[in-house]
Amino acid sequence: MTTKMAINAKDIFRNQHRLIRFIEQSIRLCSNQSLKTAQQQQEKSNVSADFEISASVNTEYTHAPEPIKHDKDLGQQFKASQLAVRLATPQQLQPKPDNDEELGFGKLFTDHMLKIYYHKSLGGWQKPEITPLENLVMHPAAKVLHYAVELFEGMKAYRGLDGKIRIFRPDMNMARMNLAAQRSGLPTFEGKEFVKCLARLLSIDSEWVPHTDAASLYIRPTLIGIDPTLGVASSDSALLYSILSPVGSYFKTGSNGAVSLLADPRYTRAWPGGVGNRKMGSNYAPTINVQKEAAARGLQQVLWLYGEDHQLTEVGTMNIFMFYVNEQGEQELITPPLNGLILPGITRDSILSMTKQWGKFKVREGIITMAMVTDLLNQGRLLELFGTGTACVVSPINRINYMGTDLYIPTMEQEKPIHELIRETLTDIQYGKVDHPWSMVID
Numbered sequence: 001m002t003t004k005m006a007i008n009a010k011d012i013f014r015n016q017h018r019l020i021r022f023i024e025q026s027i028r029l030c031s032n033q034s035l036k037t038a039q040q041q042q043e044k045s046n047v048s049a050d051f052e053i054s055a056s057v058n059t060e061y062t063h064a065p066e067p068i069k070h071d072k073d074l075g076q077q078f079k080a081s082q083l084a085v086r087l088a089t090p091q092q093l094q095p096k097p098d099n100d101e102e103l104g105f106g107k108l109f110t111d112h113m114l115k116i117y118y119h120k121s122l123g124g125w126q127k128p129e130i131t132p133l134e135n136l137v138m139h140p141a142a143k144v145l146h147y148a149v150e151l152f153e154g155m156k157a158y159r160g161l162d163g164k165i166r167i168f169r170p171d172m173n174m175a176r177m178n179l180a181a182q183r184s185g186l187p188t189f190e191g192k193e194f195v196k197c198l199a200r201l202l203s204i205d206s207e208w209v210p211h212t213d214a215a216s217l218y219i220r221p222t223l224i225g226i227d228p229t230l231g232v233a234s235s236d237s238a239l240l241y242s243i244l245s246p247v248g249s250y251f252k253t254g255s256n257g258a259v260s261l262l263a264d265p266r267y268t269r270a271w272p273g274g275v276g277n278r279k280m281g282s283n284y285a286p287t288i289n290v291q292k293e294a295a296a297r298g299l300q301q302v303l304w305l306y307g308e309d310h311q312l313t314e315v316g317t318m319n320i321f322m323f324y325v326n327e328q329g330e331q332e333l334i335t336p337p338l339n340g341l342i343l344p345g346i347t348r349d350s351i352l353s354m355t356k357q358w359g360k361f362k363v364r365e366g367i368i369t370m371a372m373v374t375d376l377l378n379q380g381r382l383l384e385l386f387g388t389g390t391a392c393v394v395s396p397i398n399r400i401n402y403m404g405t406d407l408y409i410p411t412m413e414q415e416k417p418i419h420e421l422i423r424e425t426l427t428d429i430q431y432g433k434v435d436h437p438w439s440m441v442i443d
């Protein structure tokens with residue numbers, strides 16, 4: 001009898017998260033959150049298109065990332081099958097937010113995190129571990145603290161109306177992360193194994209994935225060099241980890257949902273031969289003060305220019321797209337090429353693939369200059385300008401402050417705006433409203 005009771009108590013303790021999740025899920029389902037989502041679904045105006053949009057992907061237009069080549073002396077890889085889990089105690093569990101739509105960005109974190117250490121001296125990558133969310137302890141000489149030996153990714157988990165949780169093209173994030181690791185002298189790893197560990201983390205903290213399509217769970221994989229030595233050299237110890245954060249809308253936009261930009265050629269974000277095409281922390285710190293300057297001038301984002309001809313490269317932490325009428329009188333979608341100054345955005349790649357497949361207007365990668373923008377505006381040929389990225393999906397632009405002049409962009413004045421069609425098609429895939437090979441369901 002006593003043994004049976006002891007077993008039951010142990011079972012309950014082990015399964016506490018499932019029980020809590022079950023109770024919370026029932027409460028959530030009874031609350032008006034999911035109802036509201038369904039209603040919003042129905043009420044959402046259908047952006048009318050002149051053409052049918054297929055959810056299938058033509059592989060001709062889809063870029064599969066190149067497999068990573070590891071250094072010969074890297075040592076052993078980690079495997080998801082080795083994953084150990086240390087769950088938070090009931091006292092450590094944090095209350096979940098009440099209103100998913102007012103979450104802001106990256107302010108709250110879930111109960112658990114994923115950690116994988118790399119120590120060359122111990123033979124390479126160590127066993128992955130899920131632990132309660134906790135502070136990291138490191139030596140004050142750790143390379144990340146001195147030389148920004150750091151890189152990160154930004155992904156999202158979306159809850160569909162079917163209740164399933166999905167992530168979007170994680171293979172692309174893993175490939176990008178490994179390229180940044182190579183450039184930073186950090187150890188590379190098997191992306192597939194990391195995604196399997198992430199899937200486990202997501203299933204443990206699954207109740208943190210908002211029950212609405214106005215919010216999602218942001219995933220922040222991070223790789224830092226923790227070697228406790230001051231030499232500017234590759235790090236023989238590293239920590240690969242991921243934290244999760246429920247997020248709402250990324251930007252506080254103007255009343256019509258569009259953003260205004262500061263385009264000041266005195267500032268640049270990336271340069272040839274640099275690392276503008278890698279998602280390294282060192283690219284972001286120098287942008288903060290410029291962003292502050294934009295805000296002080298009542299503008300929401302920075303439009304990053306490059307070169308004598310003031311090329312448009314990126315907007316804030318987004319890729320940029322322009323929809324316009326070209327010299328031949330045809331509608332054309334253009335985005336700057338991956339020439340080293342541009343982060344190879346996964347949203348960017350998806351939009352290029354999708355719109356090429358639609359075949360309804362021209363799509364190309366090419367340089368866009370400020371002179372081109374002003375000429376097109378003067379000739380009434382610039383139709384839309386928008387930023388794209390995981391955080392915002394698509395962010396329309398309605399004004400650029402350039403050399404002291406306000407340029408008004410008619411993005412929001414189009415009858416059938418292409419950026420809305422793109423956003424809707426992408427979010428339909430991400431939230432599982434259509435089945436699509438880009439969406440990976442977390443079991």
Ligand SMILES: Cc1ncc(COP(=O)(O)O)c(C=O)c1O
Pocket residue numbers: 154314316317318319343344345346347348388389390391
């Ligand atoms: C500088 C920069 N450009 C573009 C993007 C958009 O990339 P993605 O579509 O992969 O989120 C991001 C965000 O990751 C970024 O930080």
